Amino acid sequence: MNQNGISSLWELSSSGRRGVVIPRSDVPAAELDDKYIRKDAADLPEVSELDLIRHYTRLSTLNYSIDTRFYPLGSCTMKYNPRVNEQTARMAGFAASHPYLPESMAQGNLELMHELQKDLAELAGFKAVSLQPAAGAHGELAGVLMIKKYHESRGDTGRTRFLIPDSAHGTNPASVAMAGFEAVEVSSDDRGNIDLARLKELCDESIAGIMITNPNTLGLFEEQIIDVISTVHACGGLVYGDGANFNAIMGVVKPGDLGFDVMHYNLHKTFSTPHGGGGPGAGPVAAADSLKDYLPGPLVGRSDNGSFTFVQPAKSIGRLKAFNGNFGVLVRAYTYILSLGGNGLKAASESAVLAANYLLSRVKDVLPSWYDRICMHEFVSSGQSLGEGVHTMDLAKRLIDYGFHPPTVYFPLIVPEALMVEPTETESIEILDAFAETLRVIVKESQDQPELLHDAPHRETVSRLDEVMAVKKPVLRDIGRI
């Protein structure tokens, strides 16, 4: 038994106990080479079906999820995922249709994809959408490859550099590097915007484009976005929008109208698919006139006779994903869009922004935001105001003791001791108040009893892990044996 009273299946094991009865073989035994025949019994636990069910059900309750508690993980948009999405994604016509079905037998599925392409294009003000990419980062790669092919097809081959603001998500420089560009950092100004003067210095004919997140990862709307975009266009570059923060502006601002050439959406964030466990997701990519012929294909088009069919854009960068992307995520997103409607989506964004500002106003005297501005759907504070020797990481771990998932920490990189809070639109005011109150209590603890924070969390199955190795070399043994 470990310190939380969880026994391993081996500890529960009792010789001869069985959870299954394996049916008697009704085919003749095959001859097997002696070297394949086991000499010693395998070390397997012998437990009843009930033992097994209780064991795994109990382990499953150790997972933290949005269905159990508040999950203010900045930039990740951990909002509640309505169950109606799950109902539609499980409908047999969607869930059980084989990807090799001929188009004529999959018209309903193709229609859903076609409608989703149209809705996403409309919401963000673009001409066409490809549903191929499987995640946000995959959409980024798609968009950057489109920009690359655009320049190449015009014989403009000297553009080897791609601009990335210093507040950007780590996937942004990684994506441009994967596409063969050199990432060039653009600094932020003292209001948390892209520094326009610096941008003007950097823009020349070596620049292929810029990747911009708006609102940016500081939770701030780029106040000079029109000037930023026209500056890059003026030197011949194109503008990529990282649309992971679309939850802040749905129905309010259309990035296509602002002049973005291409953008991805994180359907699993903004359009409510459960995420956080590593997938599946979807990162459709949308393009303006400038780039619509380069989209990854196939897209779903409509023929003159009204039937739906796959079409490849004229200068497509090609296919990025087997079959048609993660179709179940597309069904969830389409369900979400239809069930909220245009006004509902707008209200969701407005509530997300309101919730973040409410929370910020309740804590900013003890955890001031790094830039003193009205925020969008998230805000970034700094743990520099915590007690002597106490870091943001300690505050994050202490929150676990109070039953809250920590916010994102140490990102964006330009804010020291960063704490990035995204409450989303789906939480009640009571939850926001409880979270604010807890943050205030912890800030006070950091001054009065710093040791409480240093060792936190105190009551979990595991305490502080090596966060790098926990991902790269997970210990996948039965939990009671750890």
Ligand SMILES: *Cc1c(COP(=O)(O)O)cnc(C)c1O
């Ligand atoms: C989540 C996120 C991404 C990457 O999206 P994935 O779907 O995780 O690949 C990129 N940029 C920002 C700002 C994000 O929050």
